[in-house]
Amino acid sequence: MRDTLSIEVKVNGIDRSIEVPVHHTLLDVLREEVGLTGTKECCVVGECGACTVIVDGRPINSCLMLAVEVDGAEVTTVEGLAAEDGRLNPLQEAFLDKGAPQCGFCIPGQLMSAQALLDKKPNPTVDDVHEGLAGNLCRCAGYQQITAAVLAAAEVERQ
Amino acid sequence: MKTFEYTRPRTVAEAVRLLNEHGPDAQLLAGGTDLVIELRNGWKEPEVVIDLKRIDELRPSITEDGGFIKISASTVMTDIAEDQRIQKYFPALVESAVVVGSVQIRARATLAGNICNGSPAADTAPPMLVYDAVVAIAGPNGMRRMQVDDFIVGPGKVALERGELVTAIELPIPQRPMGAAYTRLTRRRGTDLASITLCCGVDADGITRLAYGSVGPRAVLLVEMSGVLADPNASHETKADILNEMFLGASPSLRSMRASPDYRRAMLRVLGARALQTAIERLPRETAA
Numbered sequence: 189m190r191d192t193l194s195i196e197v198k199v200n201g202i203d204r205s206i207e208v209p210v211h212h213t214l215l216d217v218l219r220e221e222v223g224l225t226g227t228k229e230c231c232v233v234g235e236c237g238a239c240t241v242i243v244d245g246r247p248i249n250s251c252l253m254l255a256v257e258v259d260g261a262e263v264t265t266v267e268g269l270a271a272e273d274g275r276l277n278p279l280q281e282a283f284l285d286k287g288a289p290q291c292g293f294c295i296p297g298q299l300m301s302a303q304a305l306l307d308k309k310p311n312p313t314v315d316d317v318h319e320g321l322a323g324n325l326c327r328c329a330g331y332q333q334i335t336a337a338v339l340a341a342a343e344v345e346r347q
Numbered sequence: 348m349k350t351f352e353y354t355r356p357r358t359v360a361e362a363v364r365l366l367n368e369h370g371p372d373a374q375l376l377a378g379g380t381d382l383v384i385e386l387r388n389g390w391k392e393p394e395v396v397i398d399l400k401r402i403d404e405l406r407p408s409i410t411e412d413g414g415f416i417k418i419s420a421s422t423v424m425t426d427i428a429e430d431q432r433i434q435k436y437f438p439a440l441v442e443s444a445v446v447v448g449s450v451q452i453r454a455r456a457t458l459a460g461n462i463c464n465g466s467p468a469a470d471t472a473p474p475m476l477v478y479d480a481v482v483a484i485a486g487p488n489g490m491r492r493m494q495v496d497d498f499i500v501g502p503g504k505v506a507l508e509r510g511e512l513v514t515a516i517e518l519p520i521p522q523r524p525m526g527a528a529y530t531r532l533t534r535r536r537g538t539d540l541a542s543i544t545l546c547c548g549v550d551a552d553g554i555t556r557l558a559y560g561s562v563g564p565r566a567v568l569l570v571e572m573s574g575v576l577a578d579p580n581a582s583h584e585t586k587a588d589i590l591n592e593m594f595l596g597a598s599p600s601l602r603s604m605r606a607s608p609d610y611r612r613a614m615l616r617v618l619g620a621r622a623l624q625t626a627i628e629r630l631p632r633e634t635a636a
C-alpha cells in the first residue's frame with residue numbers, strides 16, 4: 189500500500205512537485221508542506237470558509253479536499269493575490285480602506301471567495317456579494333465592511 | 348484521518364472491479380463534501396478510497412440524448428445551475444442546486460453524490476422525484492437503470508449492490524408543458540440543512556407531482572391525478588384538504604435539533620400550498636386558438 193503520492197500542482201503560478209500523504213487534506217499540505225500559512229484552519233467541516241482557496245478558477249474549502257485531488261490543477265491561495273513585488277491587489281487594498289479586517293482570521297478566506305466572485309462577475313450587486321460570500325463566516329461580524337470592500341474593489345476595476 | 352489506499356481508476360470497469368473486490372472496505376469519492384468529513388471524524392474507515400474524477404466516462408458533462416438530459420456522475424451543482432437546458436426543462440432542480448451549502452460546496456458537490464449519500468434532507472431529492480429521474484448504475488453484471496424513487500431507500504441507504512456505482516442521472520424531458528417549483532425551510536438564510544424540502548410540479552393534463560423530504564427517513568413522492576390541485580380556479584380550502592391528506596404520511600423526527608415535529612407538520616402545509624401555487628403560475632398556458 190502506498191501511503192504517499194507524488195503530485196504536480198501549480199500553486200500561485202509556481203509549478204511544484206510534492207510528495208503528499210494520501211489522507212492529508214489540501215489545507216494540511218498547503219500549510220505544512222508548502223509553507224503557505226495564509227490559508228486558515230478553523231471548522232474543518234466546510235461551514236466557515238476560512239480555508240477557502242481557488243482551484244482551477246473556483247473557490248473551494250481546502251479542508252474538504254484531499255491534496256491528491258489537486259494533482260494537475262492550479263491552486264491560488266491568499267499569498268497569490270498580491271503582485272510579485274508585494275503590492276496588494278485592488279481587492280486587498282479595498283479591504284484595508286474599508287476596515288474589513290477586524291481580528292483578521294477569516295480574511296484570507298473572505299478574500300479568496302471575493303476574488304473568485306469578481307473574476308466571474310466583475311459588476312456584482314449587493315445580493316451577489318452576499319451570496320458569493322455566504323460560505324465565509326466572520327465572528328467579528330464585519331460583514332458590512334467586507335461587502336463594502338468587495339463593491340469598492342469592483343468599482344476600482346471598472347475605472 | 349486514518350490512512351487508506353487511494354486509487355483513481357481511468358475507466359468505469361476498473362472502478363467496478365475495485366469496488367467489487369473490496370466491498371464494504373471501499374468508499375467512492377466524488378466531490379468529498381460528505382465523505383471527507385466522515386473520514387476525518389472516523390465514521391468511515393475504508394481500506395480503499397476510489398476517486399471517480401479521473402474516469403473519462405464520468406467527466407463532468409450534461410448531454411441531451413434520446414429525450415433525456417444526462418448528467419454524468421462527477422458533474423457538480425455549479426455546472427447544473429448554470430446549464431441552459433437544465434434551466435429550461437428542470438427549473439426546480441436548479442432551485443434546489445443553488446441552495447446546497449455555499450459557493451465553495453457547490454463547486455465540489457455532485458448531484459450523484461447528493462443522492463448516493465442518502466440524506467433525508469438532500470435538497471435535490473424532491474425535484475428528482477418530481478421530474479422522474481432515472482439513475483444509471485454500472486456493476487459487475489453490466490449496466491442497469493432504476494427510477495430514483497426506487498433508488499432512495501432510507502437514511503444513508505440507496506439501492507446499490509456490491510460493486511455498483513452510479514454513472515449518471517438521467518432526466519426525461521417533459522413531453523407535456525409543466526410548471527414546477529422547489530422550496531425549503533431553513534432556520535436561517537445561508538448555509539443550513541433544510542428542516543423541510545419540497546418540490547411541486549403540475550402538468551398540462553392536470554397531474555400534480557409533489558415530493559417532500561427531511562420529514563421522515565426518506566424523501567417521498569405523491570401523485571395527484573384528479574386535477575383539483577392543478578386547477579387554478581379550485582378554492583384554496585379544497586386544495587388545503589387534499590394537501591393535508593397527502594402529508595399524513597410525514598413522520599418528522601422527534602429528536603431533531605432543527606425543528607419540532609409539530610412545527611414541521613404545520614410548515615409542510617404552508618410550503619406545499621406555496622410551491623403548488625408557484626408551479627401553477629409557471630405552467631405555460633395553451634392559449635385557445
Ligand SMILES: Cc1cc2nc3c(=O)[nH]c(=O)nc-3n(C[C@H](O)[C@H](O)[C@H](O)COP(=O)(O)OP(=O)(O)OC[C@H]3O[C@@H](n4cnc5c(N)ncnc54)[C@H](O)[C@@H]3O)c2cc1C
Pocket residue numbers: 233234235374375376377378379380381382383399420446447448449452455456457458459460461462463464468469470471507511512513514538539540541
Ligand atoms: C458545509 C456543508 C453544507 C452542505 N449543505 C448542503 C445542503 O444545503 N443541501 C444538501 O442537500 N447537502 C448539503 N451538504 C452535503 C453535500 O454537499 C451533498 O450531499 C453533496 O451533493 C455530496 O456530493 P459529493 O460529490 O461531495 O459526494 P461525496 O462526499 O464524494 O460522496 C458522498 C457519498 O456518496 C457516495 N457516492 C458519491 N458518488 C457516487 C457514485 N457516483 N456512485 C455511488 N456512490 C457515490 C460516496 O461513496 C459517499 O458515500 C453540505 C455539506 C457541507 C460540508
